Amino acid sequence: MLTDPDRVITYSPALTVVPTYECFNRCTYCNFRAEPGQATWLSRSQLAEQLARAKSHGLVEILVLSGEVHPESPRRAAWLQHIVDICDYALQQGLLPHTNVGPLSEMEMAQLRAVNVSMGLMLEQMTPSLLQTVHRHAPSKVPERRLAQIEQAGRLRIPFTTGLLLGIGESEHDRLETLRAIAQSHDRWGHIQEVILQPHQPGHRQQQARSGFSAAALAEFVKTAKQYLPAEITVQIPPNLIADHQYVLTAIANGARDLGGLGPKDEVNPDYHHPTPERLRPFLRSAGWQLRPRLPIYPQYDDWLTPQLQQRVKAWRGRLVEAPSPDLTPHPSYEAVSR
Numbered sequence: 001m002l003t004d005p006d007r008v009i010t011y012s013p014a015l016t017v018v019p020t021y022e023c024f025n026r027c028t029y030c031n032f033r034a035e036p037g038q039a040t041w042l043s044r045s046q047l048a049e050q051l052a053r054a055k056s057h058g059l060v061e062i063l064v065l066s067g068e069v070h071p072e073s074p075r076r077a078a079w080l081q082h083i084v085d086i087c088d089y090a091l092q093q094g095l096l097p098h099t100n101v102g103p104l105s106e107m108e109m110a111q112l113r114a115v116n117v118s119m120g121l122m123l124e125q126m127t128p129s130l131l132q133t134v135h136r137h138a139p140s141k142v143p144e145r146r147l148a149q150i151e152q153a154g155r156l157r158i159p160f161t162t163g164l165l166l167g168i169g170e171s172e173h174d175r176l177e178t179l180r181a182i183a184q185s186h187d188r189w190g191h192i193q194e195v196i197l198q199p200h201q202p203g204h205r206q207q208q209a210r211s212g213f214s215a216a217a218l219a220e221f222v223k224t225a226k227q228y229l230p231a232e233i234t235v236q237i238p239p240n241l242i243a244d245h246q247y248v249l250t251a252i253a254n255g256a257r258d259l260g261g262l263g264p265k266d267e268v269n270p271d272y273h274h275p276t277p278e279r280l281r282p283f284l285r286s287a288g289w290q291l292r293p294r295l296p297i298y299p300q301y302d303d304w305l306t307p308q309l310q311q312r313v314k315a316w317r318g319r320l321v322e323a324p325s326p327d328l329t330p331h332p333s334y335e336a337v338s339r
C-alpha cells in the first residue's frame, strides 16, 4: 500500500483496566479516585471478562491505570503484585500491557518492566507552586519525585510515555520549564517515545471545578511543544477532550501525530466519550490524513525489550503490516459499550 508517511496519524486501540480506584492522593481535578479502603480491587473474573471483550473488539493495548497505595503502607506489596498479575494475564491473552500507576520504587519498576511493553507517568507540571493548590494533598505529584521517575525509567531502558496536564493553574513559563525537563531527560536516556498534551477538562466528580483548557490554546501549544522537544518524540493529543474537532486538525497541522488510546471508555474523564476510529477516519481523510492503529511501543524501541516481550510485539507488528486497519477495527457494537 502506498502511503505518504508524513500524512499518517496514529492511535492505539486500547482498553483501560483499573486495578483499583482507591488512592491516597487527592488531586483536586481527579474524577477517578475512591477513598482508600472504600473500593474493591479488580477480581480475576472481572479482568477475564474485560480482556475477552477487548479481544472481541480488536483492541491490542491494555492500559493499566490505577489509584495508588501509599509507599509505606503494609498493603503496598499486595497492590504491586496485583498489578503484575494483571499485566501477566493480559500477556497470556496475547494483549500488550502499558502501565501508568504513579511513582514506583526502582524494584517495583524493574518488576513491571518484565511484563510491560512500555510504561508511563505524566509529569503534569514542574512548578512546585501547584503543591499549594491542586496538589496540596497529593504527595505523588511532587515534581522532583516525578522527574526522578522519568530518569529511573531511562536508566532501566523502559520505553516511556509522559506528558503535561494543561490548565491546572500553571503559567505559560511553567509549561516551557516542564517541556525543557522532559527534553533534558530524553537527551540523557533517549527513552521518551511520546509526550501527551492533556488539556484539563472538568468532570462531574472532581473536588474543584475549574474551567477546561481551551481547544484553541491546546492546538497552539502543540507548536511550542514541537519547538522544545526533540523531533523524534511524538506529540499526542486526546480527541475526546477537544470539543470542536476542527481544532484536532489545527493541532495536527501544528505537529501533533497521535491520538492516544481509543477505547470503549475513558476512565480518567468518563464524562467525555472517545470518538470511534470509524468516525475519525473519514474526517481525517477529508483533510488528507490517514488514520492508522499503532502498538503501545514505538518500533525504534523493540530491541529494548526482553526476548519474550519482543516475540509478542513482533507477532503484532506482522499483523499490523499485513492488515493496517480492518483487522483492528473495533466491533460495530463498540459505541453501545460506552459507559
Ligand SMILES: O=c1nc2n(C[C@H](O)[C@H](O)[C@H](O)CO)c3cc(O)ccc3cc-2c(=O)[nH]1
Pocket: 014, 015, 016, 063, 098, 100, 120, 121, 122, 161, 196, 198, 238, 241, 260, 261, 262, 263, 264, 265, 266, 267, 268, 269
Ligand atoms: O497512556 C496514557 N493514556 C492516558 N489517557 C488516555 C488513554 O490513552 C485513553 O484515552 C483511554 O483512557 C483508553 O480507554 C488519558 C486520558 C484522559 O482523558 C486523561 C488522562 C489520560 C492520561 C493518560 C496517561 O497518562 N497515559
Ligand SMILES: C[C@H]1O[C@@H](n2cnc3c(N)ncnc32)[C@H](O)[C@@H]1O
Pocket: 029, 030, 031, 065, 100, 121, 122, 124, 164, 165, 198, 199, 200, 201, 202, 203, 206, 268, 269
Ligand atoms: C493519568 C493522568 O490523567 C490526568 N488527569 C487526571 N484528571 C484529569 C482531568 N480532569 N482532565 C484531564 N486529565 C486528567 C493526569 O495527568 C494523570 O496523570
Ligand code: SF4
Pocket: 023, 024, 025, 026, 027, 030, 031, 032, 033, 066, 067, 068, 102, 138, 140
Ligand atoms: S489523578 Fe491519580 S494520583 Fe491524583 S487522585 Fe487521581 S488517581 Fe490519585
